[in-house]
Amino acid sequence: xxxxxxxxxxxxxxxxxxxxxxxxxxxxxxxxxxxxxxxxxxxxxxxxxxxxxxxxxxxxxxxxxxxxxxxxxxxxxxxxxxxxxxxxxxxxxxxxxxxxxxxxxxxxxxxxxxxxxxxxxxxxxxxxxxxxxxxxxxxxxxxxxxxxxxxxxxxxxxxxxxxxxxxxxxxxxxxxxxxxxxxxxxxxxxxxxxxxxxxxxxxxxxxxxxxxxxxxxxxxxxxxxxxxxxxxxxxxxxxxxxxxxxxxxxxxxxxxxxxxxxxxxxxxxxxxxxxxxxxxxxxxxxxxxxxxxxxxxxxxxxxxxxxxxxxxxxxxxxxxxxxxxxxxxxxxxxxxxxxxxxxxxxxxxxxxxxxxxxxxxxxxxxxxxxxxxxxxxxxxxxxxxxxxxxxxxxxxxxxxxxxxxxxxxxxxxxxxxxxxxxxxxxxxxxxxxxxxxxxxxxxxxxxxxxxxxxxxxxxxxxxxxxxxxxxxxxxxxxxxxxxxxxxxxx
Amino acid sequence: xxxxxxxxxxxxxxxxxxxxxxxxxxxxxxxxxxxxxxxxxxxxxxxxxxxxxxxxxxxxxxxxxxxxxxxxxxxxxxxxxxxxxxxxxxxxxxxxxxxxxxxxxxxxxxxxxxxxxxxxxxxxxxxxxxxxxxxxxxxxxxxxxxxxxxxxxxxxxxxxxxxxxxxxxxxxxxxxxxxxxxxxxxxxxxxxxxxxxxxxxxxxxxxxxxxxxxxxxxxxxxxxxxxxxxxxxxxxxxxxxxxxxxxxxxxxxxxxxxxxxxxxxxxxxxxxxx
Numbered sequence: 001x002x003x004x005x006x007x008x009x010x011x012x013x014x015x016x017x018x019x020x021x022x023x024x025x026x027x028x029x030x031x032x033x034x035x036x037x038x039x040x041x042x043x044x045x046x047x048x049x050x051x052x053x054x055x056x057x058x059x060x061x062x063x064x065x066x067x068x069x070x071x072x073x074x075x076x077x078x079x080x081x082x083x084x085x086x087x088x089x090x091x092x093x094x095x096x097x098x099x100x101x102x103x104x105x106x107x108x109x110x111x112x113x114x115x116x117x118x119x120x121x122x123x124x125x126x127x128x129x130x131x132x133x134x135x136x137x138x139x140x141x142x143x144x145x146x147x148x149x150x151x152x153x154x155x156x157x158x159x160x161x162x163x164x165x166x167x168x169x170x171x172x173x174x175x176x177x178x179x180x181x182x183x184x185x186x187x188x189x190x191x192x193x194x195x196x197x198x199x200x201x202x203x204x205x206x207x208x209x210x211x212x213x214x215x216x217x218x219x220x221x222x223x224x225x226x227x228x229x230x231x232x233x234x235x236x237x238x239x240x241x242x243x244x245x246x247x248x249x250x251x252x253x254x255x256x257x258x259x260x261x262x263x264x265x266x267x268x269x270x271x272x273x274x275x276x277x278x279x280x281x282x283x284x285x286x287x288x289x290x291x292x293x294x295x296x297x298x299x300x301x302x303x304x305x306x307x308x309x310x311x312x313x314x315x316x317x318x319x320x321x322x323x324x325x326x327x328x329x330x331x332x333x334x335x336x337x338x339x340x341x342x343x344x345x346x347x348x349x350x351x352x353x354x355x356x357x358x359x360x361x362x363x364x365x366x367x368x369x370x371x372x373x374x375x376x377x378x379x380x381x382x383x384x385x386x387x388x389x390x391x392x393x394x395x396x397x398x399x400x401x402x403x404x405x406x407x408x409x410x411x412x413x414x415x416x417x418x419x420x421x422x423x424x425x426x427x428x429x430x431x432x433x434x435x436x437x438x439x440x441x442x443x444x445x446x447x448x449x450x451x452x453x454x455x456x457x458x459x460x461x462x463x464x465x466x467x468x469x470x471x472x473x474x475x476x477x478x479x480x481x482x483x484x485x486x487x488x489x490x
Numbered sequence: 491x492x493x494x495x496x497x498x499x500x501x502x503x504x505x506x507x508x509x510x511x512x513x514x515x516x517x518x519x520x521x522x523x524x525x526x527x528x529x530x531x532x533x534x535x536x537x538x539x540x541x542x543x544x545x546x547x548x549x550x551x552x553x554x555x556x557x558x559x560x561x562x563x564x565x566x567x568x569x570x571x572x573x574x575x576x577x578x579x580x581x582x583x584x585x586x587x588x589x590x591x592x593x594x595x596x597x598x599x600x601x602x603x604x605x606x607x608x609x610x611x612x613x614x615x616x617x618x619x620x621x622x623x624x625x626x627x628x629x630x631x632x633x634x635x636x637x638x639x640x641x642x643x644x645x646x647x648x649x650x651x652x653x654x655x656x657x658x659x660x661x662x663x664x665x666x667x668x669x670x671x672x673x674x675x676x677x678x679x680x681x682x683x684x685x686x687x688x689x690x691x692x693x694x695x696x697x698x699x700x701x702x703x704x705x706x707x708x709x710x711x712x713x714x715x716x717x718x719x720x721x722x723x724x725x726x727x728x729x730x731x732x733x734x735x736x737x738x739x740x741x742x743x744x745x746x747x748x749x750x751x752x753x754x755x756x757x758x759x760x761x762x763x764x
Contacts, residue, residue: 313600324611330602331600334596349600356597387591391556
């Protein structure tokens with residue numbers, strides 16, 4: 001015996017709430033996409049979504065389990081997108097029975113719960129779509145339920161009402177194949193939205209983007225994928241002498257199904273955009289998606305919801321980088337070099353997101369791509385530790401004023417320790433490829449790093465790390481020493 | 491008559507645990523992280539840095555005393571859970587090898603740089619970091635923050651139960667602040683590198699005298715002590731205290747009005763060696 005579920009979703013607006021931004025067709029499409037996460041046989045029929053779940057009953061633990069999962073997913077979807085909608089479900093052995101029950105339930109309102117259990121034969125005539133053109137006649141000849149019509153002679157019915165009604169009845173009874181044009185989700189998401197009014201201010205595009213994101217979210221759920229890149233294109237008013245479109249690409253490090261983070265990223269990027277002309281429509285395209293193998297398990301799991309309180313580190317870095325720029329959000333990387341300024345690099349955190357998340361979740365098996373990347377790089381250089389170095393390092397050493405032959409920084413200084421000699425000769429530079437790529441070009445361009453490091457104390461009690469450049473080996477140079485402040489002990 | 495009954499008796503036991511008397515050190519219910527300094531733990535409510543509260547550290551100059559005070563607690567936190575530490579608006583770049591020696595894992599450090607005149611975005615970044623589930627501690631240098639800003643940070647730290655240190659200049663001491671714990675840090679002017687820590691606001695009675703903490707790494711302290719000793723010997727051997735190599739040592743140790751005792755003790759210690 002087959003098992004069908006009919007689903008209807010309609011928006012509800014409460015007093016004082018803003019009107020739902022989605023129209024009925026969009027919601028129906030979204031519900032159908034969600035249903036595709038549970039069974040491949042989903043069809044849009046009239047106002048309802050019909051899904052044949054016969055094949056997936058066992059996978060989801062029977063009809064009760066599947067219904068619960070469907071309700072959970074719909075609820076989560078509506079909640080995540082801030083929508084208010086009423087969902088009705090009905091179940092039947094054929095698609096038309098499920099649909100009939102759904103319609104009966106709808107018109108009986110809240111008391112309609114009993115209708116789900118109603119016998120098929122007692123379903124009223126108007127719940128059958130094919131009977132709708134003939135309702136007046138059927139009513140007059142006393143056919144009120146499906147059963148009444150089935151008792152009439154077939155050839156007479158066919159002559160009077162046409163073959164369609166009989167075919168529909170056969171389908172409802174299960175004696176004719178119950179087949180539809182099954183809904184297929186496109187390989188790539190692309191949706192265009194005409195804005196209600198011309199938008200001149202980029203952040204105001206967000207309202208339109210949010211509507212598109214709801215559809216994208218449903219599409220992702222249906223395809224059981226996560227989004228890793230998308231493109232937003234806005235179409236500008238053609239009357240101005242400007243390029244016809246503008247676009248924005250947003251990428252995330254982890255494929256996301258919950259698009260709230262993506263929406264915040266888009267909002268950050270849009271806040272920095274300037275529109276040269278008013279915008280009349282928007283297009284949202286998915287550029288890259290990744291299949292989430294455990295999406296079905298993850299969505300149903302209660303543990304996933306409970307674990308996360310707040311965003312993940314990846315989301316934090318992406319959001320910070322989106323507003324402040326990549327260069328201002330930095331992570332640390334050790335380098336193999338003897339010169340202090342080249343022992344470490346502060347690189348853009350977005351670029352090394354994989355290694356940061358690997359640091360945070362070492363147990364989680366990395367995705368194939370990141371594993372391959374780390375293999376190519378080889379093991380990262382071992383981080384050196386040295387207690388005699390200062391805790392703060394100046395990115396560029398500061399040349400200090402001198403009094404006599406001594407450096408001065410915020411008043412006279414006292415030498416506490418030193419010298420500690422550092423020599424990075426030419427053979428060191430030639431060997432290290434990394435040295436050439438350093439931003440400290442002024443330093444690495446010098447063939448020699450010959451320095452004597454001292455620890456000085458300021459009058460306020462702070463310790464400074466100061467070096468004097470040994471300019472060549474001439475005694476004259478030794479007398480005229482240049483002093484540089486390179487770090488602070490803290 | 492009621493006043494003759496001891497306060498502890500007057501209340502049922504279950505309520506007793508939640509009552510803090512202003513004369514005592516509060517915060518028995520506060521979850522804390524040990525600071526790594528027993529003397530400091532002793533004067534902080536709950537015996538450590540409180541989680542979920544703004545800790546305000548005032549110092550004369552940004553970047554002078556932070557790591558020594560904060561690093562032991564951070565290292566302990568990092569050892570517990572694999573989470574990020576976020577620096578917001580740090581005055582300079584932290585130097586990995588030195589902090590590594592303080593047992594910090596630099597790979598789990600994120601630094602958000604400030605720009606002059608961009609205080610709002612630093613506040614925003616601090617709040618965002620506090621909201622992140624993978625962050626356990628935020629260190630923020632916010633010289634321009636006002637009381638209203640700090641209140642928002644305090645609320646965020648409380649809501650997300652994060653350790654939050656905010657470093658501000660000394661002038662902020664006169665302003666009102668929502669932070670439940672405020673400390674003033676000053677470097678002592680002697681060579682031993684003792685840090686004077688004054689807890690001037692806490693849940694409890696005012697601190698009688700500032701604490702003195704030795705926050706330098708052991709190796710650095712030993713090296714400095716050895717250099718001092720060597721300089722002293724050289725001076726002795728020369729007879730006249732005028733070595734050419736280290737002219738700055740000729741002058742007497744700098745005395746500051748804040749810690750004349752320590753400077754004095756140092757000199758006495760030198761005399762004893764004679």
